[in-house]
Amino acid sequence: MRTSIREVARRAGVSVGTVSNVLNRPDLVADATRDRVKAVIEELGFVRNEAARSLRQGAGRTLGVIVEDIANPYFTDVARGAEAALNAGGFDAIWCTSDGSPEKERRCLDFLEEQGVSGIIMTPVALDAARVARLRTRGLPVVLIDRRIPGAGACSVAVDHVAGGSLAMRHLISLGRTRVAFVSAEPEPPSVRQRRGGALRSLARAGYSSDSVLYVAEAEMTANAGQLAARRLLDHGTLPNGIFCANDLMAIGLVNELTRNGVKIPQDVAVVGYDDIDLASTAVVPLTTVSQPRRELGRIATELALTDADNRHVVLGPELVVRESAS
Amino acid sequence: MRTSIREVARRAGVSVGTVSNVLNRPDLVADATRDRVKAVIEELGFVRNEAARSLRQGAGRTLGVIVEDIANPYFTDVARGAEAALNAGGFDAIWCTSDGSPEKERRCLDFLEEQGVSGIIMTPVALDAARVARLRTRGLPVVLIDRRIPGAGACSVAVDHVAGGSLAMRHLISLGRTRVAFVSAEPEPPSVRQRRGGALRSLARAGYSSDSVLYVAEAEMTANAGQLAARRLLDHGTLPNGIFCANDLMAIGLVNELTRNGVKIPQDVAVVGYDDIDLASTAVVPLTTVSQPRRELGRIATELALTDADNRHVVLGPELVVRESAS
DNA sequence: ATGAAAGCGCTAACAA
């Protein structure tokens, strides 16, 4: 059986209230008493029962974080940024993984609500406005990463993907690579669609027709999917001279497959990724990519969640990181 | 304010006990009543307060999982395996990340204990036997992944790393690659030391001197560290003709760097990794590696945790996956 | 089949 505050009180010869004070407002307790109680706590290895605490207080000191895919370095980096900020603020994080499934996302939300978290940070998959609105009415701050749900009162932190796509495309254009392919996923996440939109617009603005833009979509956004995309492009006949991938993982799989087939990067094809994950800089051909301030994203999300702001939307600027794969 | 069971009871015109029964033992409740209560629950979006529930019941239906490094695909795969099994058993997981820091590990344990989890699965960093023993006395099952702590009563699930290292080395030997380097980390995790031990023994058994085995250690076990190791080997003068890396991430960074420098893999150097992460098969040179049944590892850990076994130790067998990098 | 009520461990308001 777990030792309770009562047992500590008994052994220290004080009341439960005093033990509670030692735990929560030590300055109210006389030095001698405090030391004695602390010694007993230490001796017994007492750990406060958080269930009772948050039941009593009505709110815990934990935030829920729902991540779409734990295997994707992009998400894990955002998560780390969030956790760091959160710990700094004396909070703890409860992680959940939605695995991109709306069903699992619902389960995660239920779980977090049951746990009585005092805020939720998430990368939404198929979140409906009603559910968010309900959370908001309950006084739960909800911060969405990289997506907005209009009219639900939730905050969001996002990167300007249109700008990011534009950045990537303008770089390809500056290298004279205007016969481009866009490697994406189907269904295409909103953020990726925005990147593509920004890219196409830049192409058009530079006076090039976007008719010739190849669109390759795979089922996922993994290295494996990138490899499949590369195979498809190779089979297609003539290769484009520039490729913009939906994310770095895909770019890595694609670059590897192209390299294996004797395609020279960037000479034959310039490749641009998105995210600037750790692996990007150590790829066979170090990857030119669009950097998203991921840790920062997590940090700001945490701040919004902790301040319980309403309807605040922060947009961060992406940055082009030029490496060998497109230079 | 969160709606409570009382509010549901009031609106449905029943007592709180009945609502509780609808939630937990629906068969005890008359059909009509049950439907009415369920309708109200739906309408109000009622979510059970888990704090109160587990306070009352003394134990929750959640397990704590402490992962060393959320960015390492090895751990995330184990975690996924664990979560799947756990959900199947009607449990939920609370994740924590120790980031390889003993200090943070302690915090995670405190947090999980406070949360009242009914078991802990972890990849220990610097866990002391006393702490584990205390958890065990409290009736908390503790399952360690890939490490044992003698005499604390905790269970463990591990892969036979000596066998794994041996597998890798014997394969290199069969390819005639006996001038080998071992790429590791400093400090060297026990599991990696075992792999190296197995490898060296196989070398000796095959009648080769292990004097010439190069030992390269970096600070981490990341792709970046692998790249640094490759640089070191390149600077060293003559390259070995076989390299065994402590894990796939290092192997990937190393293979990339070697490839960039015109080293042909496997012709000039054969490379073997460890883990068989997703990226291994799509690497520029698809990676020969030792596969650990990671999901399985997670699954078994969960089972041990849920059955509250004592001192049970499961050892799984690794498997050699031959791909181009050593063939 | 349903209701009434005790009590899980803790915090905070109040009393001493």
Add this chain to the structure above:
DNA sequence: TTGTTAGCGCTTTCAT
């Protein structure tokens, strides 16, 4: 400065 106590929301036992 310390003690006493109500009550957070729920489950469960015992009546009805």
